[in-house]
Amino acid sequence: LKTLIVNFKNYPEAMGDGGVRLARAVARVAADVGVRGIIAPPAPMLALVAANTTALVYSQDVGTEAGEKTTGAVVPEAVRAAGAKGTILNHSESRKPAAVLRRLFPRLAGMEVCLCARTSAEAARLSELQPTYVAVEPPELIGSGVAVSKAKPSLVRDTVERVRSMGYGGGVLCGAGIVTGDDVRKAVELGADGVLVASSVVKSRDWGAKLRELAGPLV
Numbered sequence: 001l002k003t004l005i006v007n008f009k010n011y012p013e014a015m016g017d018g019g020v021r022l023a024r025a026v027a028r029v030a031a032d033v034g035v036r037g038i039i040a041p042p043a044p045m046l047a048l049v050a051a052n053t054t055a056l057v058y059s060q061d062v063g064t065e066a067g068e069k070t071t072g073a074v075v076p077e078a079v080r081a082a083g084a085k086g087t088i089l090n091h092s093e094s095r096k097p098a099a100v101l102r103r104l105f106p107r108l109a110g111m112e113v114c115l116c117a118r119t120s121a122e123a124a125r126l127s128e129l130q131p132t133y134v135a136v137e138p139p140e141l142i143g144s145g146v147a148v149s150k151a152k153p154s155l156v157r158d159t160v161e162r163v164r165s166m167g168y169g170g171g172v173l174c175g176a177g178i179v180t181g182d183d184v185r186k187a188v189e190l191g192a193d194g195v196l197v198a199s200s201v202v203k204s205r206d207w208g209a210k211l212r213e214l215a216g217p218l219v
């Protein structure tokens with residue numbers, strides 16, 4: 001199955017009840033169309049969404065603070081206990097040094113990880129951690145409406161090639177600026193196993209229709 005990850009970020013449309021409804025829409029379309037749908041709501045909403053929907057829930061990030069005497073940190077152990085099955089990590093909007101990521105991985109045992117990179121070289125390096133997904137996102141295209149798969153096709157192709165040549169067997173995703181079904185089709189043609197999207201879905205006036213448009217080319 002190819003994968004569609006919907007990152008809610010902190011868009012107001014996906015807060016509270018809106019987030020629960022969007023999670024349900026993703027779960028419904030994923031089941032209908034036959035893709036692996038994953039949602040990443042803001043951390044304070046993880047338990048609400050996990051308890052009230054059938055969606056596969058990821059955290060958008062986890063903190064690297066260690067130990068139980070840590071006030072305010074969103075640590076892997078709390079994310080797991082909230083019912084999330086995995087987490088996005090090293091998103092362009094929340095970067096972490098490679099050494100920190102390496103230390104964090106053992107604490108994510110049994111959880112899925114979508115590990116983000118800005119370049120194909122970084123993706124290749126990080127694929128050695130064997131995350132569930134490696135996702136390449138050029139930061140300048142995030143939220144731009146200009147799709148990575150169209151503006152930077154060689155980035156997607158190189159990332160797939162480089163991580164595979166490292167022996168990585170997980171899923172390779174791309175994201176940034178993906179707004180249409182055609183953007184997704186192009187990503188698949190370039191070898192991606194799925195896409196990460198945020199604004200085009202969350203800001204859409206018809207979540208179901210936009211999700212169907214983006215999920216369709218993944219099957």
Ligand code: G3P
Pocket residue numbers: 007091137141142143144145175176177178196197198199200
């Ligand atoms: O995590 C996905 C995100 O960074 C892409 O954002 O709004 O360009 O789909 P957007």
